[in-house]
Amino acid sequence: MFSVEGTIIALVITSLLSLGSVPILVWMERRVAAFIQDRLGPNRSNIFGFRIGGIVQSFADMLKLIVKEEFYPKHIKFKFYYMLAPAIVFGASYLTFAVIPFSNTLLTNKGLSVVQLLPIELGVLWFIALAGLSVYGIILAGWSSHNKYGLLGSLRATSQIISYEVSMGLAIVSMLLTYGTIYLNGMVDFQSQLLWGFLPAWGIIMQPIAGIIFIITAFAETNRAPFDVAEGESEIVAGYHTEYSAMKFALFFMGEYVAMAASSALIVTMFFGGYHLPWLDSPTLYDNPKIVLSVIGVVLIPLIIGMIYWMRRSNKISGINEPQRARETKILTILLALILIGSEIGILFLLNAEMTNQIASYIATAIQILTFVVKVFMMNFVFIWVRWTLPRFRYDQIQTLGWNILLPLAIANVIITAIVIVVF
Amino acid sequence: MGIKIVKRHGDTLMEKLYLPAIVAGMATTFKHFSKNISNPTQIPTTQYPHQQPSDITDRYRGQHRLTKRADDTIACVACFMCATACPANCIFIEATEREDGVDEKMPKKFNIDLLECIYCGYCVEACPCDAIRMDSGIFSLIGKNREDFVITKEKLLATHGAFGKENSRAR
Numbered sequence: 001m002f003s004v005e006g007t008i009i010a011l012v013i014t015s016l017l018s019l020g021s022v023p024i025l026v027w028m029e030r031r032v033a034a035f036i037q038d039r040l041g042p043n044r045s046n047i048f049g050f051r052i053g054g055i056v057q058s059f060a061d062m063l064k065l066i067v068k069e070e071f072y073p074k075h076i077k078f079k080f081y082y083m084l085a086p087a088i089v090f091g092a093s094y095l096t097f098a099v100i101p102f103s104n105t106l107l108t109n110k111g112l113s114v115v116q117l118l119p120i121e122l123g124v125l126w127f128i129a130l131a132g133l134s135v136y137g138i139i140l141a142g143w144s145s146h147n148k149y150g151l152l153g154s155l156r157a158t159s160q161i162i163s164y165e166v167s168m169g170l171a172i173v174s175m176l177l178t179y180g181t182i183y184l185n186g187m188v189d190f191q192s193q194l195l196w197g198f199l200p201a202w203g204i205i206m207q208p209i210a211g212i213i214f215i216i217t218a219f220a221e222t223n224r225a226p227f228d229v230a231e232g233e234s235e236i237v238a239g240y241h242t243e244y245s246a247m248k249f250a251l252f253f254m255g256e257y258v259a260m261a262a263s264s265a266l267i268v269t270m271f272f273g274g275y276h277l278p279w280l281d282s283p284t285l286y287d288n289p290k291i292v293l294s295v296i297g298v299v300l301i302p303l304i305i306g307m308i309y310w311m312r313r314s315n316k317i318s319g320i321n322e323p324q325r326a327r328e329t330k331i332l333t334i335l336l337a338l339i340l341i342g343s344e345i346g347i348l349f350l351l352n353a354e355m356t357n358q359i360a361s362y363i364a365t366a367i368q369i370l371t372f373v374v375k376v377f378m379m380n381f382v383f384i385w386v387r388w389t390l391p392r393f394r395y396d397q398i399q400t401l402g403w404n405i406l407l408p409l410a411i412a413n414v415i416i417t418a419i420v421i422v423v424f
Numbered sequence: 425m426g427i428k429i430v431k432r433h434g435d436t437l438m439e440k441l442y443l444p445a446i447v448a449g450m451a452t453t454f455k456h457f458s459k460n461i462s463n464p465t466q467i468p469t470t471q472y473p474h475q476q477p478s479d480i481t482d483r484y485r486g487q488h489r490l491t492k493r494a495d496d497t498i499a500c501v502a503c504f505m506c507a508t509a510c511p512a513n514c515i516f517i518e519a520t521e522r523e524d525g526v527d528e529k530m531p532k533k534f535n536i537d538l539l540e541c542i543y544c545g546y547c548v549e550a551c552p553c554d555a556i557r558m559d560s561g562i563f564s565l566i567g568k569n570r571e572d573f574v575i576t577k578e579k580l581l582a583t584h585g586a587f588g589k590e591n592s593r594a595r
Contacts, residue, residue, distance in 0.1 A: 032457065034460075035456065035457045035460040035461050035464075035467075036453045036454075036456050036457045036460075037456070038456060038460060038467060038468070039467065039469055040464065040467050040469045040471070212443070310462075313463070313465070314463065314464040314465055316465065317465065317471050317474050317475060318465040318466070320471075320474050320475060322474055385450060385453065385454065385457070386450065388453060389446075389449045389450050389452075389453040390446065390449065
């Protein structure tokens with residue numbers, strides 16, 4: 001028996017993680033970049049004096065992109081392809097999320113339910129297919145915008161895709177050999193085991209070389225630094241999206257962040273244990289929901305108090321009294337304290353309630369989804385961190401890296417993995 | 425002078441591996457990030473409307489002003505030196521006879537179009553009477569239309585110097 005609750009939860013989480021997280025990721029990108037470069041980043045735009053660390057800026061940017069004039073350059077011959085390209089980029093990035101499992105199967109009153117948008121057996125293959133497709137959107141955009149910089153950008157994207165896709169595929173092959181399945185749920189279940197009794201059997205620990213190759217190629221696949229040659233704003237204006245404006249540009253822009261989130265999700269699923277907390281597999285979680293809940297309740301107190309302390313200390317300009325910010329600090333303090341009290345009361349209520357299998361399942365699902373989201377955001381941070389550390393590769397350097405270094409390494413890794421699996 | 429051979433980098437195995445260097449670079453950026461996120465108030469950015477710039481010295485070329493003599497009358501003698509020296513042609517002077525016996529000539533109108541002005545300071549250099557100066561320390565101009573930025577003689581006289589030395593030092 002199959003019920004839809006899990007699919008609905010997965011749909012909501014997918015939308016939140018892909019579309020909903022775009023403003024957060026843009027904000028994160030700008031603030032992290034600023035902090036890495038000893039700047040402050042956007043912290044001015046506010047709604048009634050609430051700036052919430054500057055996150056309002058992203059919503060202002062989005063609003064601006066939505067209401068901006070739709071402009072079509074006159075020289076474009078094939079308007080259909082011109083319009084299709086951003087849709088492909090965005091749609092493909094969005095759909096890659098569909099196969100990511102967000103938690104273990106959920107036990108509802110109608111039966112078991114998989115928390116996954118598309119519980120298909122294809123798993124990783126779906127990701128490879130759609131992630132590869134998003135590059136076609138970029139190529140199409142550069143070609144149909146009939147602009148030399150656009151064309152150069154799409155040429156670069158093409159030269160990039162032929163240099164990393166093979167290594168990416170081979171890195172995934174070695175992971176498939178290790179896990180023995182292409183179903184992502186199966187991979188995650190495999191990773192809940194322990195290696196030699198104490199190490200979590202995460203992909204990155206069992207297959208560090210495949211992990212590194214996959215992470216590098218995932219950077220290339222999302223068109224982010226150091227592999228953002230297709231954009232190359234210092235060299236070819238803006239690359240493939242030179243001729244795009246308003247919402248059509250925003251689709252590319254959002255597509256990049258959705259692709260980043262999707263890649264992070266897949267990296268987390270394949271190499272960092274997916275939705276599992278380390279040393280805490282699903283059966284243990286189902287059996288002891290009360291212990292886990294009380295641990296969460298205890299951890300939450302210093303976490304939120306620390307956050308209040310940090311917020312009060314940093315939400316001001318040293319030496320200057322600013323009434324607007326002081327008011328915001330006060331209200332945010334009250335809000336955070338209310339969140340803390342509310343969640344503690346909720347946890348106490350759950351601890352006193354009778355623990356049926358169904359409630360335990362819901363609690364476990366919530367904890368696993370939370371774990372997954374935290375892991376994805378940590379991986380997103382790594383993406384951002386790398387972007388603001390490394391300079392852009394030249395596109396012949398990318399090809400050298402892809403063909404001369406990553407490909408032999410990936411092939412060797414596949415062969416060694418296969419030998420190890422056959423022998424043992 | 426011999427030929428200096430610069431050592432080429434990137435040949436050793438450690439450098440060819442890329443990853444150690446990348447990790448070192450990421451450690452550096454993370455050090456900055458963690459320092460700044462733990463205490464954002466110590467970031468040296470000037471948060472402008474709340475924090476005013478502290479580096480405006482008496483050599484800063486701000487908005488112009490006309491100085492006065494020791495007897496509190498205008499120091500300008502309408503010699504047109506500043507208007508002649510002005511590369512942006514933004515000074516408009518109309519001269520008139522001076523009736524109070526202090527001097528022979530004075531400006532009837534002395535307009536500076538601050539939107540045209542490039543703040544080069546040539547007018548200050550050219551003035552033989554130390555009558556025009558840019559030591560007001562005013563760096564931000566606000567107006568609702570173009571006419572607001574044409575600053576008149578009265579406004580120029582009413583602007584004070586920000587660094588003492590109020591009067592003309594010419595005589």
